[in-house]
Amino acid sequence: DIQMTQSPSTLSASVGDRVxxxxxxxxxxxxxxxxxxxxxxxxxxxxxxxASNLESGVPSRFSGSGSGTEFTLxxxxxxxxxxxxxxxxxxxxYPYTFGQGTKLEIK
Amino acid sequence: xxxxxxxGAEVQKPGASVKVSCxxxxxxxxxxxxxxxRQAPGQGLKWMGMINPSDGSTSYAQNFQDRVSMTRDTSTSxxxxxxxxxxxxxxxxxxxxxxxxxxxxxxxxQGSLVxxxx
Numbered sequence: 001d002i003q004m005t006q007s008p009s010t011l012s013a014s015v016g017d018r019v020x021x022x023x024x025x026x027x028x029x030x031x032x033x034x035x036x037x038x039x040x041x042x043x044x045x046x047x048x049x050x051a052s053n054l055e056s057g058v059p060s061r062f063s064g065s066g067s068g069t070e071f072t073l074x075x076x077x078x079x080x081x082x083x084x085x086x087x088x089x090x091x092x093x094y095p096y097t098f099g100q101g102t103k104l105e106i107k
Numbered sequence: 108x109x110x111x112x113x114x115g116a117e118v119q120k121p122g123a124s125v126k127v128s129c130x131x132x133x134x135x136x137x138x139x140x141x142x143x144x145r146q147a148p149g150q151g152l153k154w155m156g157m158i159n160p161s162d163g164s165t166s167y168a169q170n171f172q173d174r175v176s177m178t179r180d181t182s183t184s185x186x187x188x189x190x191x192x193x194x195x196x197x198x199x200x201x202x203x204x205x206x207x208x209x210x211x212x213x214x215x216x217q218g219s220l221v222x223x224x225x
Contacts, residue, residue, distance in 0.1 A: 001169070032209075036152075038152075043202055043215035043218055044152065044202075044212075046212065049213070050211075089152075091206070091209065091210065094166040094168075095154055095156075095166070095167075095168040095169065096142070097154060098144075098151060098153065099151075101152070
């Protein structure tokens, strides 16, 4: 199975900050990577697919980059609504696997 | 609009089975794959498996291979996930989620809480 490792596990930041979350795959997954945002009690929401494509309706302050084994999710200017947990997921091969999550907290 | 509506919360005893449903609407049911993802309390997301509603083919995560079964009913646009030999560690919210073939899951159900307790 492909292991997905996110860092950091927790991130404290302020409104207006630029933040970056990293996701590493244990083997190459080309660009078959998605990023999700999840808020307590809610289903995950797709933000980015194919590593860098913004899902329809997602604010442009979210961006994704990377290929192969190293990927990043960047939020250019944090808004109050962005404090949540973020997960990466590879869909290069079954079983699809998620990173352990990054909790973005208010500083 | 695309909707995935899951069945309600369930409480089951250890050793029992549970069957969670996910009714799809707003799109052609057989054109997209359906995945099941679970989330234990306070934990991360875990992919359990997927089904291709077009032909019923499945792929399961090895952790669940022996206990999970995913099926579909094309007449009602519903997919089912049955998990057997339940144990307390199976207490979780179970989500269905739709993807195109080889793609990310853009639409998710609301989640179904399964509690395993004696």
